[in-house]
Amino acid sequence: MATHLVNGQIEPLVAANIKPPLNYDWVRQESLRPSIKTMLAIKPRIVRDKNDVIPKKRPAFDEIREKALRTASQVLASIKPRIVRDKNNVVQYVVLESDNPLTASCVLAPEFASQFRDILGPEILVAMPHRNLVLVFSRQDNTHLKMAEPIVSGYLNATWPVSREIFALKKGSLRSLGVLQ
Numbered sequence: 001m002a003t004h005l006v007n008g009q010i011e012p013l014v015a016a017n018i019k020p021p022l023n024y025d026w027v028r029q030e031s032l033r034p035s036i037k038t039m040l041a042i043k044p045r046i047v048r049d050k051n052d053v054i055p056k057k058r059p060a061f062d063e064i065r066e067k068a069l070r071t072a073s074q075v076l077a078s079i080k081p082r083i084v085r086d087k088n089n090v091v092q093y094v095v096l097e098s099d100n101p102l103t104a105s106c107v108l109a110p111e112f113a114s115q116f117r118d119i120l121g122p123e124i125l126v127a128m129p130h131r132n133l134v135l136v137f138s139r140q141d142n143t144h145l146k147m148a149e150p151i152v153s154g155y156l157n158a159t160w161p162v163s164r165e166i167f168a169l170k171k172g173s174l175r176s177l178g179v180l181q
Helices: 061-078 103-108 112-120 148-156
Strands: 002-006 009-016 028-031 038-042 082-085 091-097 124-130 133-138 165-170 173-179
Touching: 061 103, 061 112, 091 103, 091 112, 103 112, 103 124, 103 133, 112 124, 112 133, 112 165, 124 148
Parallel strands: 002 038
Antiparallel strands: 002 009, 009 038, 028 038, 082 091, 091 133, 124 133, 124 165, 165 173
């Protein structure tokens, strides 16, 4: 997860198909295996002191990760989920959408899966076509495949695309199940 500063907080970002700017100082990058398209990266915010000097001591990886996960939880709490149902009133998927540029990072919140367990079942799938949209599906059906066209379209038409992959979320880890075509 890349981090981003908003209102003085380190905030996580899910980044895809990016080449970080030269001024980025990445602490760690992780591929979302077996994904070759999407990665998580953690980047500390370099805070200047009152004399506009960058301190030599940088935050440790665990400290950055802890703050990023805390922020992901805050982002998740700020979004009102919209439940999409079919004509028989059966839940098809959940939409998390907001203007917050960190919306896609909410999937990293420790409580993400448990929030949707009662609605979608114990195993969930996640799509993040762009940074302002997360779609959550049950793994028990193929609704995510029926939504392939809008997911790919959202990714291709986005100013800030994230991924056109479907991810399984299990025990707090994202695992790519494949790229939607």
